[in-house]
Amino acid sequence: MTVALPWSELAGRALACCTEIAAFTEQPGCTTRTFLCAPMREVHAWLNTWAASLGLETHLDAVGNWHTTRPSLNPDARTLILASHLDSVPNAGAYDGVLGVVLGLTLLEALRDTPLPYHVRVVGFSEEEGVRFGVPFIGSRALVGTADELLGLTDAGGTTVAQTITAYGLDPAALPEARLREDVLGYLEFHIEQGPVLEAEGRPLGPVEAIVGQARLNLRFTGWANHAGTTPMGLRRDALAGASAFVLAAETLARATPGLVATVGSLTPFPGAINVIPGEVWLTLDIRHARDEVRQGTLERLLAEGQRIAWERHLAFSHEPRMEERATPMDPALTSLLVEALAAEGLDAPAMVSGAGHDAMIVAPIWPATMLFLRSPGGVSHHPDEAVLPEDVAAALRVGARFLTLLAAREETRTPFQEDTP
Structure with a gap:
């Protein structure tokens, strides 16, 4: 040559x-x-x-x-x-x-x-x-x-x-x-x-x-917006607190699954005021793995965890797919x-x-x-x-x-x- x-x-x-x-x-x-x-x-x-x-x-x-x-x-x-x-x-x-x-x-x-x-x-x-x-x-x-x-x-x-x-x-x-x-x-x-x-x-x-392979989703936690000063902690339906628990759950599960990465890249609370308990939060999820069955199985576990978090905190949880590539x-x-x-x-x-x-x-x-x-x-x-x-x-x-x-x-x-x- x-x-x-x-x-x-x-x-x-x-x-x-x-x-x-x-x-x-x-x-x-x-x-x-x-x-x-x-x-x-x-x-x-x-x-x-x-x-x-x-x-x-x-x-x-x-x-x-x-x-x-x-x-x-x-x-x-x-x-x-x-x-x-x-x-x-x-x-x-x-x-x-x-x-x-x-x-x-x-x-x-x-x-x-x-x-x-x-x-x-x-x-x-x-x-x-x-x-x-x-x-x-x-x-x-x-x-x-x-x-x-x-x-x-x-x-x-x-x-x-x-x-x-x-x-x-x-x-x-x-x-x-x-x-x-x-x-x-x-x-x-x-x-x-x-x-x-x-x-x-x-x-x-x-x-x-x-x-x-990768999947991207839009997620939403819905609670109840209320006054930050007058609502006791035990009576709150804080959508941002629920979303935050989900973010940590995604990180924990990804760390425990070899080869998996999971990312919440965007999180938007409403109404977004310093003295208002967030009543709704939109967030994204990006999850990837070289084996589709691992990615899909982990995603199912994460979505079930989102439902569990929502039930425990008296919130609603919903999700919609944005993209999936095998x-x-x-x-x-x-x-x-x-x-x-x-x-x-x-x-x-x-x-x-x-x-x-x-x-x-x-x-x-x-x-x-x-x-x-x-x-x-x-x-x-x-x-x-x-x-x-x-x-x-x-x-x-x-x-x-x-x-x-x-x-x-x-x-x-x-x-x-x-x-x-x-």
């Missing part, structure tokens, strides 16, 4: 690319890029220039996903997808999503003189974060053909997804053409971990074996190949679970998919202080190149009608 430049130099260039792309933003002074905002044109133009320097053509599909493909010498070859997203949360860091796209292009540059028995398609998804329209993964849903139902979603200003696509100069009627119909052999996504596990274990990289296992064969690539580069590689959602969870039910995490210093993400270490980026590129060559060897031994074994 011959590479164009030393890995450390390629890693430095990749990080510089991320820094340049971070400057394309809707908000001066910080990085914010929502679905098909004006600065996304600058991102696309920047990527187009890089791809052109490698002799590659590019195009945008109907939702603004950016594509470039390095073709195999065999026109009937299958396709490997290297992808991540180009949008961001408000006031973001420079690496969430973007690093995965940049590493894909960097690998194409590094291996430009290495023949591969498959096509390599790099995709920059137009939307993953769900910031503008409240629903994530518009880009990857379009790639697998499940985005039709999203066209009518509206943002805070009443603009629909379809209108946003049109305003960007694309055609929402062409959405069916955004579905990738090639023979896909696999999907690999590089991504920063966005958490503290790799750093705590002293590891630069980690292969992902599953993305957690756990997504990564493809065992591709993940095993990734572990082999890590070992070949001298890296310890226990598989890990992703606590955040990623485009890979949309792709994995359709095509074999796997992910490689890079260490996040301080566990920081979705924040301007988000960082990645140059040596970790160089290691990810080495492992990525090794993975591509191992996959090439596997693909060359595959007969035209051979089925992949799980």
Whole structure:
């Protein structure tokens, strides 16, 4: 395997690319890029220039996903997808999503003189974060053909997804053409971990074996608002006290359940006055685990605990679902190949679970998919202080190149009608 430049130099260039792309933003002074905002044109133009320097053509599909493909010498070859997203949360860091796209292009540059028995398609998804329209993964849903139902979603200003696509100069009627119909052999996504596990274990990289399933709910405790000075403690129906007991119960149960996380991220008491006993409290619950049966069983126990707390305190308790995503296992064969690539580069590689959602969870039910995490210093993400270490980026590129060559060897031994074994 011959590479164009030393890995450390390629890693430095990749990080510089991320820094340049971070400057394309809707908000001066910080990085914010929502679905098909004006600065996304600058991102696309920047990527187009890089791809052109490698002799590659590019195009945008109907939702603004950016594509470039390095073709195999065999026109009937299958396709490997290297992808991540180009949008961001408000006031973001420079690496969430973007690093995965940049590493894909960097690998194409590094291996430009290495023949591969498959096509390599790099995709920059137009939307993953769900910031503008409240629903994530518009880009990857379009790639697998499940985005039709999203066209009518509206943002805070009443603009629909379809209108946003049109305003960007694309055609929402062409959405069916955004579905990738090639023979896909696999999907690999590089991504920063966005958490503290790799750093705590002293590891630069980690292969992902599953993305957690998650449920989000709105909850409500209802009591009776009354005068804070004249109502004795024993006669109160304090909705906030009940909600607080539920928050502690959620934390206790999550701590006692390996691999489970439960978060009450929002709690709003009414009427919210200093001298009034809260008569109603709205709160949210986010609960996640890599095994759906564990998550669902714990959720049932928590909701039963909410009912018990309400009964004990003479309150009413209700709940409504907001969102549920099933756990997504990564493809065992591709993940095993990734572990082999890590070992070949001298890296310890226990598989890990992703606590955040990623485009890979949309792709994995359709095509074999796997992910490689890079260490996040301080566990920081979705924040301007988000960082990645140059040596970790160089290691990810080495492992990525090794993975591509191992996959090439596997693909060359595959007969035209051979089925992949799980």
